[in-house]
Amino acid sequence: MAHASVSDLPDLSHWLHWPRHVFARIFLLLLAAAVIAPLITLIAIAWQGDDEIWHHLWTYVVPNAAIDTAGLLAGVAVLTAIIGIGAAWIVTAYDFPGRATLSWLLPLPLAFPTYIVAYVYADIFDAAGPVQSAFRYMFGFRTAAEYWFPQIRSLPGAILVMSLVLYPYVYLAARAMFQTQSASLIEVARTLGATRIMLARHVALPLARPALAVGLSLALLEALNDIGASEYLGVQTLTLSIFTTWINRSSLPGAAQIACVMLVIVIALMALERYGRRHRRFIVSLRRQRYVPRIPLKGRPAYVSLAICLLPVALGFFFPLFFLAYEVVQRGLLIGFDHDLIRHTITTVTLAAIATAIAITLGLAAALAVRLIRGKLAFACLTIAGMGYAIPGTVLALGLLSPLVGTDNVLNAISAFFGGPHLGLVIAGSSAALVIAYVTRFLAIATGSAQAGLARIATEIDDVARTLGVRPAGIAWLIHIPLARPALGGAALLVFVDCLKELPATLLLRPLNVETLSTYIYQYATRGSFEEGALAALLIVAVGILPVIRLTRFSEIAPAPVPSSSER
Known part of the structure; x- marks a missing residue:
């Protein structure tokens, strides 16, 4: 009887890997479907609205809201670009006293939600605020009608306030690109007679354009998502129109129709970001890379540079911080502590922690699935899953409402089929709706960070582990997760803080008698007593500082010295 050799056995390797590939594809498809479902539902709800509602909205609501939104986005785009690019160029190209400190102070305004800074500036610069009161006392005016003073509750005021908070998105992107540009390119430009202004305009900025497009689009998406600052400063944006149409006018189809108009703007912003990065692929050698040395400044130029960079930090971070701390002490909020x-703090932290854990788990699983199957479909699903960050909170909440209620109806039907009790709104009427909204919106941060962390791990390591008999789950647990832990940790901090600050989706989806820190502050602001929520605002800022510092802690790149001829 002939003995069969190993070579005679059928090749079953593709069958052994087939289930894992199928499960990975199914997981990515379900994840993409979960993110795209609210948008499909939103369009369906808008389609149900009658012509009379749409005619009223198109005549009286949408035109003014669209104009205010366009003006707000245009102003924020210009001002954040000027502040962010200018500050990034100064701290990167020049060396002056205090530069190192300013380089990590400049991103700190990101720790503040836009609505808190808006509340602070409105209280200080409004007609009844301390600034105008002192102005009237100094010049003998009795009423605000006797003099002219810039109105903070206006479109320009909203542009200024939001830009002071959102410019770090552009600053971080610009600084990262300016620091890593090769000294060889700058030296060639200098030999051709380029001045410092020409270097910035014709060399540094064009090379940094892809990163600037990303940073600017993030700032505009955050401005578009805002509802608290716009409402408090009297700017009727599309986001605020969705909220008022849904809550105040009790018209869900009307709110969905405005949300569809808003989606067009979101798509335009995403297209703008892609357009800014079109055909831009720059590759520089990482071997013995020399970065541009900073130009030392002394005397008046050094003090001017210091003042220019210190101004946005003072206005966007220290000024609101000191005001909140003063209000906490002045009103005795620590002594007469609101129990x-x-x-509310425990509720906020718990919801944010649960949403963060789920988002990081799903993001890591999605990145691992893409690494496993490596196909166009996988990358497309991952791209769709990351679209949630581009969807404003009001739009997302509106789109999630029907799927959540539908899921509750299915659960009630299953319970009734087995003779169980009527469960009611298990998901839509509980805090689970908030967790789902947070995960959907901030999943992009988790997937992006997980992909970045896994990209640093060579695929050959996976192949070696497989030859040793380690299964994909073991590879992920023993290799991928430990090596990607720093990226995942940073993503967890960012998601956690974004969940703490999220206001629009929280306002629309929170169950009755459930308050978070953001809605706690909002309730005081709507009653005209924002100062009573100063302590809650400080709690949000205190937690938000940690990830911002982490973003800038390792971002400093020292210019490498020019190698000697023997080293070359």
């Missing part, structure tokens, strides 16, 4: 704030 409900403890419960």
Whole structure:
């Protein structure tokens, strides 16, 4: 009887890997479907609205809201670009006293939600605020009608306030690109007679354009998502129109129709970001890379540079911080501590922690699935899953409402089929709706960070582990997760803080008698007593500082010295 050799056995390797590939594809498809479902539902709800509602909205609401939104985005785009690019160029190209400190102070305004800074500036610069009161006292005016003073509750005021908070998106992107540009390119330009202004305009900025497009689009998406600052400063944006149409006018189809108009703007912003990065692929050698040395400044130029960079930090971070701290002490919020704030803080932290854990788990699983199957379909699904960050909170909440209620109806039907009780709104009427909204919106941060962390791990390591008999789950647990832990940790901090600050989706989806720190502050602001929520605002800022510092801690790149001829 002939003995069969190993070579005679059928090749079953593709069958052994087939289930894992199928499960990975199914997971990515479900994840993409979960993110795209609210948008499909939103369009369906808008389609149900009658012509009378749409005619009223198109005549009286949408035109003014669209104009205010366009003006707000245009102003924020210009001002954030000027502040962010200018500050990034100064701290990167020049060396002056205080530069190192300013380089990590400049991103700190990101720790503040836009609506908190808006509340602070409105209280200070409004007609009844301390600035105008002092102005009237100094010049003998009795009423605000006797003099002219810039109105903070206006479109220009909203542009200024939002830009002071959102410019770090552009600053971080610009600084990262300016620091890593090769000294060889700058030296060639200098030999051709380029001045410092020409170097910035014709060399540094064109090379940094892809990163600037990303940073600017993030700032505009955050401005588009805002609802608290716009409402408090009197700017009727599309986001605020969705909220008022849904809540105040009780018209869900009307709100969905405005949201569809808003989606067009979101798509335009995403197209703008892609357009800014079109055909831009720059490759520089990482071997013995020399970065541009900073130009030392002394005397008046050094002080001017210091003042220019210190101004946005002072206005966007220290000024609101000191005001909140003053209000906490002045009103005795620590002595007469509101014990409900403890419960609201625990609720906020718990919801943010749960959403962060789920988002990081799903993001890591999605990145691992793409690494496993490596196909166009996988990358397309991952791209769709990351679209949630581009969807404003009001639009997302509106689109999630029907799927959540539908899921509750299915659960009630299943319970009734087995003779169980009527469960009611298990998901849509509980805090689970908030967790789902947070995960959907901030999943892009988790997937992007997980992909960046895994990209640093060579695929050959996976192949070696497979030859040793380690299964994909073991490879992920023993190799991928430990090596990608720094990226995942940073993503967790960012997602956690974004969940703490999220206001629009929280306002629309939170169950009755559930308050978070953001809605706690919002309730005081709507009653005209924002100062009573100063302590809650400080709590949000205190937690938000940690990830911002982490973003800038390792971003400093020292210019490498020019190698000697023997080293070359």
